[in-house]
Amino acid sequence: MAGDRRHRQPEEDAEYVVTDLVTEWGMRGTGEQHVRVIVWEGEEGVDPEDAAFTVEIQPEIDGECPPTAD
Structure with a gap:
């Protein structure tokens, strides 16, 4: 997910993306996925x-899957 959100702080951009992902996972019933959100300032880094x-x-950091919604 990319976009021009220059009026926000990097933390707010990450919060926006994570909130959107979690909402989508909930609506689709897929449960949480392993994801990393990286926010760049200016151009993408290396x-x-x-x-x-x-x-x-x-979500599976301790080797256990979170419970799924039935």
């Missing part, structure tokens, strides 16, 4: 360390 802000969702 490494994740070049990002202005990074957030990652790891």
Whole structure:
């Protein structure tokens, strides 16, 4: 998901994307997925360390899947 959101802070951009993803997963019933959201300022960098802000969702981080909605 890309877009021009220069009026926002990097943290707000990441929050917008994560909220949209979680909402879509809920509507489709797919459950949370492993995803990393990287927000760049200006041009895209080479490494994740070049990002202005990074957030990652790891629902299976402890080796257990979260419960699914039936």
